[in-house]
Amino acid sequence: MKKNDWLLAAGIILAAVLILAFQLVQDDGGQKEVAVTVDGEEFGRYSLAEDQRIDIGGTNLLVIENGEAKMEWADCPDQICVNHRAVSRDGESIICLPNKVAVSVCGGDEPELDGVAR
Ligand SMILES: [Zn+2]
The missing domain is CATH 1.20.5 (Single alpha-helices involved in coiled-coils or other helix-helix interfaces)
Structure with missing residues (x-):
């Protein structure tokens, strides 16, 4: 050229x-984010726009990459969460039943209520 x-x-x-x-x-x-809960308690919220790795209580490792979240590693016996495809759409979720870990995608369109009710 x-x-x-x-x-x-x-x-x-x-x-x-x-x-x-x-x-x-x-x-x-x-902005979309994933809400992570452990045993029904909120563990944290993470933006899908930011590549990051989240250690969930040492039992699960969530990786956010290219706007998708997937369970990279887990110590559960069934490995269903690890085999689950990456989630990126509002309402999609990855559940790890043995570890009681739930990861769900939130659209971010709803008004921010944080700090109001607590
Ligand atoms: Zn699992």
Whole structure:
């Protein structure tokens, strides 16, 4: 390729990245997150927009990557949660019955009620 072609390609990639970044920023209001509960108690909430690894009480390891959450590792005997496909849509969940761990995706569209009721 000629030098100009490279510049054009670089420009297109840069534009695509900027658009993507812009969309991510815009999405902030309706950001999706996963709610993790252990034995019915809320363990924590984590944004799906951020790649992260969450150690759930040392029994389960949740990984959030590319806007999806999946159970990377668990010490439960059935491994159903580990074999569950990654979740990313509102209402989807991964349940680990032996460890009483539940991971569910929340749309983030509902109004933020944190700090009101507690
Ligand atoms: Zn499990």
